Amino acid sequence: MTIIHDRLEDVAGEGFDQSVTFTIPRIREAADGSAIVTEERHRFNVTDGELITTDLDPGPATVRITGHSVPYKIVIPPSGSSVRLWPLIDAGMPAPQTGTPGFVRNGGGVSRTQAVTSTEYAAMVLDPATLYVIVDEES
Numbered sequence: 103m104t105i106i107h108d109r110l111e112d113v114a115g116e117g118f119d120q121s122v123t124f125t126i127p128r129i130r131e132a133a134d135g136s137a138i139v140t141e142e143r144h145r146f147n148v149t150d151g152e153l154i155t156t157d158l159d160p161g162p163a164t165v166r167i168t169g170h171s172v173p174y175k176i177v178i179p180p181s182g183s184s185v186r187l188w189p190l191i192d193a194g195m196p197a198p199q200t201g202t203p204g205f206v207r208n209g210g211g212v213s214r215t216q217a218v219t220s221t222e223y224a225a226m227v228l229d230p231a232t233l234y235v236i237v238d239e240e241s
Contacts, residue, residue: 104160105157106155107152110148120169123143124163126139126163127141160178162175163176173178174195175194205229213231215229220239
């Protein structure tokens with residue numbers, strides 16, 4: 103079972119005070135094999151911008167933030183500690199079209215990416231949190 107938490111706020115940093123609803127897309131077996139999980143919706147109130155759920159069964163789920171028409175498909179991971187909601191939403195988002203510059207889905211541990219030539223790479227002091235992509239030398 104997994105507890106999900108996160109801070110929800112508007113662009114001005116004001117806390118969101120409505121609710122977030124979780125459900126599953128279709129009936130399935132519980133992650134531990136001990137029960138059947140139904141499509142019952144579970145609503146959690148957000149107070150002063152803070153969301154915290156009760157234990158949720160790991161597996162595919164849908165989350166809807168009150169006031170937003172788009173439901174987000176997520177996968178609840180099995181975790182002994184609480185996990186943030188945003189990385190789950192982000193992981194379920196479709197990637198932009200091929201060739202869209204600037205898109206990198208962070209799986210963890212990477213702060214930034216940088217395109218460099220092999221000559222530049224050889225001369226660099228490497229940052230362990232940067233993913234370097236070797237590109238062709240400019241002519």
